[in-house]
Amino acid sequence: MLISEIFHSPQGEGKWIGVPSIFIRTSGCNLRCWFCDTPYTSWNPEGEKMSVDAIMEHIEQYDCEHVVVTGGEPMISHEIESLTLRLHTAGKVITIETAGTILADVHADLMSISPKLSNSIPVKDPDWAHRHDARRDQPTVIHELIKRHPYQIKFVVDRREDVSEIEDYLIRYPEINREQVYLMPQGTTAEMLAERMPWIEEVAKQLGCQVTRRMHIELWGNVRGK
Numbered sequence: 001m002l003i004s005e006i007f008h009s010p011q012g013e014g015k016w017i018g019v020p021s022i023f024i025r026t027s028g029c030n031l032r033c034w035f036c037d038t039p040y041t042s043w044n045p046e047g048e049k050m051s052v053d054a055i056m057e058h059i060e061q062y063d064c065e066h067v068v069v070t071g072g073e074p075m076i077s078h079e080i081e082s083l084t085l086r087l088h089t090a091g092k093v094i095t096i097e098t099a100g101t102i103l104a105d106v107h108a109d110l111m112s113i114s115p116k117l118s119n120s121i122p123v124k125d126p127d128w129a130h131r132h133d134a135r136r137d138q139p140t141v142i143h144e145l146i147k148r149h150p151y152q153i154k155f156v157v158d159r160r161e162d163v164s165e166i167e168d169y170l171i172r173y174p175e176i177n178r179e180q181v182y183l184m185p186q187g188t189t190a191e192m193l194a195e196r197m198p199w200i201e202e203v204a205k206q207l208g209c210q211v212t213r214r215m216h217i218e219l220w221g222n223v224r225g226k
């Protein structure tokens with residue numbers, strides 16, 4: 001599979017924020033969010049082809065139980081099933097970070113789903129805007145992922161107009177436990193996050209959801225390998 005980077009860092013968002021983790025970042029994505037903070041895995045996918053054996057050997061250097069398989073979109077890789085099986089067999093606690101548009105028969109202790117709202121459409125690129133919008137919401141996949149795995153839902157909130165779309169989403173998926181839903185600010189700097197966070201906290205309270213910081217951006221900014 002095409003691997004962009006493998007590194008060790010605290011988880012920066014969501015339920016397991018702060019937990020030391022090995023990140024396996026796959027390259028390639030079926031979407032093109034305009035705000036993508038890893039364009040080297042989506043707009044310009046790059047990386048090294050690694051076998052599952054090579055990945056397992058590489059992560060042995062870290063004495064760490066938690067593994068985050070992220071992207072890009074890790075679920076598009078044909079080897080995601082064998083990778084997560086090997087990780088599971090090795091006793092790792094696996095988080096998969098996905099936009100929730102593709103199903104695969106994977107092992108996951110936490111399916112971390114970040115559904116892409118209309119605020120993600122790359123309007124300046126009409127060709128990708130159309131493809132992105134057609135792919136970003138896949139109800140069958142969301143229903144199945146939630147049924148099959150422990151999960152969290154993370155919404156990237158950019159504008160106040162996003163709130164009604166999130167409300168509609170939660171109504172469309174009544175099986176989603178709102179205590180497992182996190183709102184997090186869009187932003188690539190600590191200042192951008194801080195500016196949005198106060199009103200996002202208010203909205204989260206009204207919806208019965210949680211907020212999550214984006215600790216890696218607060219600490220290091222939007223840099224690779226963190």
Ligand code: SF4
Pocket residue numbers: 029030031032033035036037038039041042071072073099116
């Ligand atoms: S789904 Fe994730 S990796 Fe893909 S373009 Fe959007 S933010 Fe980037």
